[in-house]
Amino acid sequence: MRFSDMFASPLLMQIVLRAMVVGVLVSLCCALLGVNLVLRRFSMIGDGLSHVGFGAIALAAVCGLSQWELEFTLPVVIVAAVLILRMSERSHTQGDAAIALLATGAVAVGSLLYNYSPQRNADICNSLFGSASVLTLTDKDLILSLVLSAVVLALFVLCYHKLFAITFDEVFARATGVHTQAYKTLLAILTAVTIVLGMKLMGAIMISGLVVFPAMSAMRLCKSFRGVVLCSGGLAVVCFVAGFFTACRLSWQTGPTVIAVHTLVFVLVSAGSALAASRLLRRKKV
Amino acid sequence: MALIQCRDLSLAYDGRVVESGVSFSVPQGDYLCIVGENGSGKSTLMKALLGLIRPAGGSITFGEGLHQTEIGYLPQQTQIQRDFPASCFEVVLSGRLNRRKGRFFYHKADRDAARRTMDTLGIGDLARRCYHDLSGGQQQRVLLARALCATQKLLLLDEPVAGLDPVVTQELYALIRRLNDEGLTVIMVSHDMTAVAEDAKHVLHLAHKPLFYGNTFDYLHSGVGRRFTGRDGNALF
Ligand SMILES: Nc1ncnc2c1ncn2[C@@H]1O[C@H](COP(=O)(O)OP(=O)(O)O)[C@@H](O)[C@H]1O
Ligand SMILES: [Mg+2]
Numbered sequence: 001m002r003f004s005d006m007f008a009s010p011l012l013m014q015i016v017l018r019a020m021v022v023g024v025l026v027s028l029c030c031a032l033l034g035v036n037l038v039l040r041r042f043s044m045i046g047d048g049l050s051h052v053g054f055g056a057i058a059l060a061a062v063c064g065l066s067q068w069e070l071e072f073t074l075p076v077v078i079v080a081a082v083l084i085l086r087m088s089e090r091s092h093t094q095g096d097a098a099i100a101l102l103a104t105g106a107v108a109v110g111s112l113l114y115n116y117s118p119q120r121n122a123d124i125c126n127s128l129f130g131s132a133s134v135l136t137l138t139d140k141d142l143i144l145s146l147v148l149s150a151v152v153l154a155l156f157v158l159c160y161h162k163l164f165a166i167t168f169d170e171v172f173a174r175a176t177g178v179h180t181q182a183y184k185t186l187l188a189i190l191t192a193v194t195i196v197l198g199m200k201l202m203g204a205i206m207i208s209g210l211v212v213f214p215a216m217s218a219m220r221l222c223k224s225f226r227g228v229v230l231c232s233g234g235l236a237v238v239c240f241v242a243g244f245f246t247a248c249r250l251s252w253q254t255g256p257t258v259i260a261v262h263t264l265v266f267v268l269v270s271a272g273s274a275l276a277a278s279r280l281l282r283r284k285k286v
Numbered sequence: 287m288a289l290i291q292c293r294d295l296s297l298a299y300d301g302r303v304v305e306s307g308v309s310f311s312v313p314q315g316d317y318l319c320i321v322g323e324n325g326s327g328k329s330t331l332m333k334a335l336l337g338l339i340r341p342a343g344g345s346i347t348f349g350e351g352l353h354q355t356e357i358g359y360l361p362q363q364t365q366i367q368r369d370f371p372a373s374c375f376e377v378v379l380s381g382r383l384n385r386r387k388g389r390f391f392y393h394k395a396d397r398d399a400a401r402r403t404m405d406t407l408g409i410g411d412l413a414r415r416c417y418h419d420l421s422g423g424q425q426q427r428v429l430l431a432r433a434l435c436a437t438q439k440l441l442l443l444d445e446p447v448a449g450l451d452p453v454v455t456q457e458l459y460a461l462i463r464r465l466n467d468e469g470l471t472v473i474m475v476s477h478d479m480t481a482v483a484e485d486a487k488h489v490l491h492l493a494h495k496p497l498f499y500g501n502t503f504d505y506l507h508s509g510v511g512r513r514f515t516g517r518d519g520n521a522l523f
Contacts (some may be wrong), residue, residue: 039370059392158390169361170368173337176436177355179490223416224373 016248023240025149026198026284030210031218031236032156033191035229036214036268040168045084045188048099049195052080052203055106057127058113070140073196079256080106081192085184110173125146128202130255137200145197152190156229159183164225206255215261220266220273241267287349288313289440289471290335297330303342304330307495312441315351315464317472319364319482319502321514322492328475331492335473350500351445352440355384358433360426362444362475374420374428375413378404381435397458403431408451423454430461441465443474447481469471477516 016220030046055075060069080102088095104115110127126136133175156163165242167171174180198207218232243258250257296306305327312318320328327363331340335346337354348354358381381403382396409427412420417428428447433441443462447455459481466472466485467481470492476482482489482502488506491498491514505511 039367061330093352093413160382161386161390161392164372165383168367168372168377168380171333171338172336172359172380172432173383175355175357175359176381178383198320219371223371223419225371225376228371 014027015137018139018142019245019254020241022137022145022197022257023201023244023258024110024237025145026194026201027210027214027236027240027258029149029152029190029194030198030207031214031232032152032229033035033162033187033194034211034213034215035218036163036167036187036210038190038219043107043212044096044193045081045191048079048103049081049192049206050199050204051103051194052078053199053252054127055110055113056206057199058110058117058123061123062113064118067255069146071195074193075197077196078189078192081188081212082185085188098183103162126203127199128197128203128205130201130206130253141197141200144193148190148193148197152194155186155190160226160229168225202255202258203226203253204261209259211260212237217266217269219260220269235262235265289316289348289350289352290473291347293345294356295334295346295349296342297327297334297339298342299330303490303494305494306343306345308457308490309496310490310499312440312471312473312488315469316467317466317485317487318474318490319486320473320490320492321477322480322481322497326492327494328492329444331361332442332473332475335442349514350439350473354452356439358435358437358441360429360433360441360443360446363448369418372413372417374404374409374417375400377428378413378416378431378435381432383407399433402475403429403434407431407434420453423450423458426450426454426458427461430458432463437470439471440471443472443476445475445477447476447478454479472488474482482513 017057031136034046037043052077053073055175056073057069060066060072065072084095084099084102111124117123123211132200162173162178162183165176165178166183195207195211202210214232214236215228217235218228222228222231241259243261244254246252246258246261247254290312292310294306294520295308297308308331310318320331322328330339334341336357336359342516343454347429353387357452371519379392379396379400382392382400385396386392401410401413404413406428407427409424409431412424417425420428430443430446433443441462447458448482450458455478462472462474463485483506488500489498489502490496491505491510498505500508506515
């Protein structure tokens with residue numbers, strides 16, 4: 001498919017547009033939730049959940065539930081998210097190890113299950129690195145991502161101050177009467193939904209990049225929590241659109257291209273802030 | 287009626303008792319120091335006062351209209367993330383969270399109160415600075431400002447001077463003393479016996495159970511106090 005062809009037919013255009021809207025919304029949700037996860041040192045949660053999602057999709061495919069993939073995968077990953085949260089609460093090292101266990105276990109089972117799928121290698125490749133074509137996204141994906149992003153945005157706008165308090169100092173937040181447990185569970189569930197939604201487009205291996213990269217880049221650019229949240233969301237949208245069009249243009253896979261753009265931005269921003277810091281240091285010495 | 291009254295309190299983690307038989311009361315305007323060796327349950331007692339852990343036995347009663355969520359708390363240093371991207375103003379403002387019942391956003395009054403508190407503590411010019419770029423002493427002041435924003439009656443300070451240099455330590459003590467003089471009730475965990483001797487009105491010495499509870503003068507002349515301070519109590523006066 002050539003780039004200009006995409007806009008030639010209304011049907012194709014609609015499909016591309018749908019994929020882009022889903023991608024932008026998922027990127028935005030990932031980035032907002034990512035600020036919270038990264039700062040609470042839960043970066044690996046996105047990675048772990050996507051691997052669990054991979055296992056669940058494999059199971060769905062083998063059981064012939066491919067058209068119910070979303071309905072099947074969502075509850076599995078949500079349960080995994082809540083489990084990981086509980087375990088890491090009990091002890092930090094155990095939580096860390098629990099994510100690794102769940103992730104590798106699910107991938108092992110998932111890839112074994114794909115032995116019973118007719119197009120084994122293509123399926124594995126698609127679920128790990130994202131669909132080569134954007135045709136696989138359905139209206140169901142679109143509606144769910146609209147609902148999800150509405151919930152995530154509402155949470156971040158209305159409960160922004162509570163989220164800040166919980167992320168910065170959970171004990172203090174609890175002491176002032178915030179129901180931290182409820183918020184943490186909600187965040188875990190929203191993360192699970194976001195990951196499952198994003199997996200189809202981005203691939204299981206790539207999706208956690210959407211969670212971690214924008215927050216990490218934003219933290220190098222901004223010094224306040226508000227700044228980091230806004231910047232993270234903004235970067236996520238810009239990088240996704242840039243990556244998406246590049247991928248269409250060059251017929252690359254969407255997931256790796258978008259993450260490559262994020263990586264590039266991160267490297268540039270890190271270099272820039274390192275340079276600025278060293279210049280500041282030199283000016284102070286003089 | 288006292289602000290806080292603890293009766294025969296016992297505290298436990300997963301059934302393992304950390305301390306028991308703790309009874310004391312904190313009248314309005316008091317300055318209570320909690321001392322004891324590491325692991326003797328001081329921080330645990332603080333958490334129980336804040337309602338973060340449920341007592342395994344005994345009771346904690348609040349009086350004088352004090353609500354449990356309206357206590358200003360300065361946590362022990364180890365719990366706070368030192369590299370968090372937040373402006374000092376954001377941190378201080380988060381102390382007003384408990385006043386926003388049923389509201390989603392802060393009022394101008396909240397922002398003004400946060401600004402005023404920072405000015406009072408001499409950190410008004412740090413408002414826009416990033417929290418993790420500050421020195422240890424400045425960070426403690428920011429956290430103290432946050433605690434002050436959360437309360438009008440009672441401050442709980444858990445080893446507020448740990449890791450600070452002597453000059454900054456003295457400044458922080460002077461600040462806490464001033465706040466206490468202005469009518470704020472203070473409960474402080476401290477290892478610094480000079481501060482205890484100079485500032486505290488009452489002392490609670492914990493070692494999994496209370497070894498001493500009473501006023502500071504009696505403590506310094508008691509057997510426990512003399513042993514713990516490692517000097518003759520008389521020399522202090
Ligand atoms: N979250 C926890 N879970 C289990 N045990 C704990 C926990 N926090 C503290 N303890 C234990 O409780 C005891 C008292 O701890 P703590 O109150 O922090 O002592 P202090 O503040 O006096 O140094 C210690 O033996 C410690 O190991
Ligand atoms: Mg302690």
